[in-house]
Amino acid sequence: MTLRNISIRQLEAFMAVMETGNFTRAAERCGITQPSLSQAIRELEAELGLPLFNRTTRRVEPTAAGVEFAEDAAKILDDLERSVASVRDLALLKRGRVRVALPPLLAASVLPEIVARFQRDHPGLTVDIADVGTDQILDHVRHGRADIGIGTFAPGEDGIASTHIMRDHLVLLYPAAGPLAGITSLPWQALAEHPLIALRRESGIRRLVEAGHEEARIPFRPAFEVHQILSAIAMVEAGLGVAVLPTYALLSARARTVGSAALIEPEISREVVQITAAGRTLTPAAHAFADLVRTVLRRSTRGGGTVGRAAGAGTEGWRGD
Template sequence: MAISLRQIQSFLSVAECGTFTKAAERLHMAQPALSQLVRELERELGIRLFDRTTRRVELTEGGREFQGASAKIMHDLDLAVRNANNLAERRRGRIVVAAPPLLAAILLPSAIVELRQRHPGIEVAIIDARTDKIVEEVRLGRADCGLGTFSAIEDGIERMPLTRDSLMLFCASAHPFAARTSLPWADLAEQPLITLTRDSGIRLLVEVGYETAEVPLRPLYEVSQITTALALVEADLGVAVLPTYALAMTSGRPIATRPLVEPTIARDVVMIRPSGRSPSPAVLAFEAILRSCIRRVGDLDWGTSGEPGVQQTR
């Protein structure tokens, strides 16, 4: 069956107007062309839709039944088109974002506020989880996008770099290291170290720094969350090596930060999306806003110290 939308539109117009002449005027087309479309539709359906008189046309029983069904089809199609236009113009939509807890706390609130101001019809849901969980949620389509630092060997995802991040030393303001401008990793050899547990990508990078500097890594405290590590640093129970974005959690606290060199270890903070799927207009709008938020947070110096060093992607 080869029924066209133009045929249905012609039929509905004739049914509403009651004459072919008025329907043709409404559709801005010649009456013979309109009559031909209706005849073709009748032929495809195998029923007569109108009883024709010299002055009017009236729906047959089959025509009345088809009018109800076809009017609903056209209404649903019109609604689908309007919804698509709303999405394309970023007036509505829903985004699920997955991010590590600290990065989510630093970036997402301001990004969501700005998104709601620009596009109040777009909703955002948050999954705050570990890096491996973020990749899984994105890969399986349960999250539209993810934020963080991810292994280059992860498949099933596409990466959009957002900024660079480097590891820094965090110590109490009263610690002797606070008087230094930068520190080589070798100087950490005798320091009580506060580090994240080994299921963290940050911990793996810390191990790279210690191994490169040829000093033993003997953590005094191993914790799962950066916020816990910062609390221990604030109490002067040791020093910690953490990503630059943790600076956002030190404002007003007696914590000093210094670049680590020899080597400098940096990695990309990226947005990931499922590979092979076109991002929705809502996700693209959120990505643009997120970049502007990162530029504002960039006042905290997300980048490296400028020293040559080890460039990592995890």
């Protein structure tokens, strides 16, 4: 026997008769006509192969099978109601979880404000954070360990859909008390006169910095090489040299004694994007979080324009309010 023909409508009609003991009142509760309710009960009995009610002209009484079936039918309807309410809570952003993967610097600088604002607006939602490198971000998104990823990625990544957030220009960070104090823009060629603190070869930023040196026709000879942007910023603060970093690195330099200048001739930028797994539908919570990420990062640019193009772009324009 298959139960594929038993419907929620039939179960609701059955329970209404059980609880009211009357077909007329049961039909009124269900919002249908009495003939329609009677038909639903007959169809249910035919599917089960047993009568569920003894009918007389004066009263309706459940059979033994009806009494036994009522326990399971009530549980089915209760479970369904809870499931529907739970899914509606997801749709209404009352409950849910967002998993986001992004580079450590963005996680340390931009993300805390975004998460705080998100949970203030949606206190029932939680956020799982993976602060990892670019390859790991792609892996997390592809394999469903992250709903969204944020960063800079090569175009045409297999299984990945991307949404543009902003363009980010490389800028120069220098010791605030050094010889470059007060400089708001600088040609790349001038970098040859200062010790350079660079990221190591596996960094995509390093490759852009090398391209800038090549286009400016100056040798690329780092005085120091580090793995992390935060390490480079700390070394600039210590007066050990200058660093060429993305504009959002200024967020982590808010409390540090470093200055910044726009690099010109050439101007080098990269696209910051938000990625998801191609063909995978985002949950309502992930949609809301993704929208907030784009809004905050785009508003962080001066006047909604390109990050870092204004000479001497400071950190105050990066606030998400």
